[in-house]
Each structure stands twice: as C-alpha cells, then as structure tokens.
Amino acid sequence: MEDQKQLDAFEAKIASGVKIEPKDWMPEAYRKQLVRMMSQHAHSEIVGMLPEGNWITRAPNLRRKAILLAKVQDEAGHGLYLYSATETLGVDRTELLEQLHSGKAKYSSIFNYPTLTWADIGAIGWLVDGAAIMNQTALARGSYGPYSRAMVRICKEESFHNRQGYEIMMHLTQGTEEQKAMAQDALNRWWWPSIMMLGPSDDQSPNSDQLMRWKVKMESNDAIRQRFIDRTVPQAEFIGLKVPDSQMKMNETTGHYEHGPINWDEFFDVIKGNGPCNAKRLKDRKEADINGRWVREAAMAFAAKRVKEKEVA
Amino acid sequence: MSDTQLPVWEVFIQANPGIAHKHAGNVHAADAEMALQNARDVYSRRSEGMNIWVVPASAITASSPEDQGAFFEPSNDKPYRHPTFYKIPKGVKYL
Ligand SMILES: [Fe+2]
C-alpha cells in the first residue's frame, strides 16, 4: 500500500513544477510507466540508426555523406542519453537491451519501414525527425528530471536533423522530373507512417488522465499530431510536393488542417511485428550486440591487466 | 545474466575557462581512458566543453533526499553566517 501522504506530497510537487529526481519517492505506477516510455524511446533512437545507416555508403556526395554520418551519430548519442536516464530508475542497460532483443520492449513503429531511395533519407529527416521534435519538445517539460534534461539536450540537436532532411527534399524538387518524382514518392510512403508514429488517437489511448497529471505525458497524441500536420503541410506545398491525403484541407474557421481517416489497422499490425522490416531490424540489433561482445570483454580484460601491472610496479 | 555493458562513469564538463565543471551525464566504459573518449563523443560533439572529468559512478556517495531536512537543517539556525544578520548604521560606508 502506498502511503497517501507520500502520494499527495508527490503530486503537489509535480503540480508546482518541481522535478522528480531518481532517489525521490515515487509511485510504482509512475516508475513503471517511465521505464516503459523511456526505454522505448531509447530503443527507437538506436533502431532508427538502421534505416538511415543503409544510405551512408551511398550518399550522393561527400557533403551529404558527412551530414548523414553526423546525424546518425547524434541518434546513437540520443540512445545513450536515454538509456542512462532510464538506468536512474534502477534497470540496467543489459536488461533493457535484452527486453528489446526478446521483443518484450517496443520501439517506434516508423523504423519498420524500408529506405528504398535517397529521397527517403530526406523524408525521414523532414518528417520523422520533425514529428519526433513535436513529441520531444512536449516531453522536455515532463516531471522526471533525468528524462526532461535528456529531452532538452536532444531537442537542441534535432533541429539540424529536421533541416537537413527538408534540404534534401528541396534539392530533389529543384532537379529533374525523375528526382522530383522520387521526392514525391518518398513523401507518399512516409507521410502516413509519420503521422501514425505520434501514437493512437486519443479515444484509443486509455488512462492518460493520470499520466497527464503526473506530467509523464504532456499533451495528447492528437494535439501533437495536429501541430505536426499544421506545420508540415505548408512546408510540402512550398517545395511543390503534395501530402498523399485527398481529404486534407484547411478549416478556415479553426485555422487547422483536417485530415482524412488514418489506417490504424496498419499501425497496430506494424507494432505487433508485421511491418516490412521488423524482423530485419531486430536481427541487425541482435547481431550488433553479439558481434560487439568480444570487444567489451577484451576491453574489460585489458583494463584489469593494467590495474594489476600498476599494483606490481 | 551479468552486465555486459561495461561499468558506468559519471561525466563532468567544463564549458569555458574559469567556470566549474558541471555534471553532463554518464557513459559506460572499461577504463578511464575509454570513459574520456566516450564522454567526448557523447557529450561534446558541438564543442560544449574544453575539459572533461570522468568519475566511476561507484565512487560517488550522495546524501539521500529522505534525510534532506535533518541533513541541511543545522545551517538554518545560524543566521549569523549571513551578512544581513548584522545591523550597521546608515552613515557607515564600505562595510
Ligand atoms: Fe534522435
């Protein structure tokens, strides 16, 4: 039984904007939800390196290659910040990675789609990082200190990801007919998964009242999705691309875009493991872990040997 | 299964000359040298620092939040440690 007095103090703290720190008292449900969210977020950062990594060796020129390398390196960094923030809740990274590899933990549905052309790299930076920024700027105001600080740091790094993606798309739309078609095709394929990655619609995601009160969630999925759409549709129009939604229209009274129905069956199917690349992503992650194991063991053995040598000397 | 992820090191970065090192986060590494290199790659990709300290996380002892009151209380009943405790007549300067 959780002490009502502790719970009241905890909620009062959050209501007054004070952050919760790792050693502070917290309800078990709060801790559990954070571990779930933060580790899912961490996994998304490192699994997200795979579809983009696919194009590093085939970037069209050295400038693009250097940019893509830097971006993918940033994502590795994001994964590390988030794993270490999650570890403050008493779960170690080995355990978190095991949950990813066994399929027990999820990562963002978006990374289960393939990167078929160079334009997909543009679409990912523009749309996927763009949607992630919407989500992350909200989470930066969350109540758990280590998570919110990681988010602040990540948001600072994300805007370059977003811009480089848009720049890729812009250049393609200024190119040949084929290049323009390639950009439109990438937008066609990434648009719906991008707006779905912000999570199920509000009527399908239960118990968010408590999460909102505890500032684990800061805004509803639909609110974040709306903001993403409102910002992104004009960006597409500006470079002569069209979002693949025949029902998309501006509602002049509300000042917001209204979109057509979202195929949530597809979303839940991909989450369940049936997306085009789920199996490949997990296989690549597991192999990376197994192939890196001897390096970590050798590094530990070497460190131990040096300590011994120092003791003798 | 044992932890295969290497020990944790806390990272402190000095952003500019003359200011204190500030906690930036942590990294996993086999030894101090690797911890420094990882810290540079993870926390200073955009020249956020000019000097880095790494400390094994296991070497840090922290005060606990539950004891916060009792631990810091002794300083509250010593207002005479603050300059505002002392009443100095208006005409006296530079004091
Ligand atoms: Fe990221």
Ligand SMILES: [Fe+2]
């Ligand atoms: Fe990113």
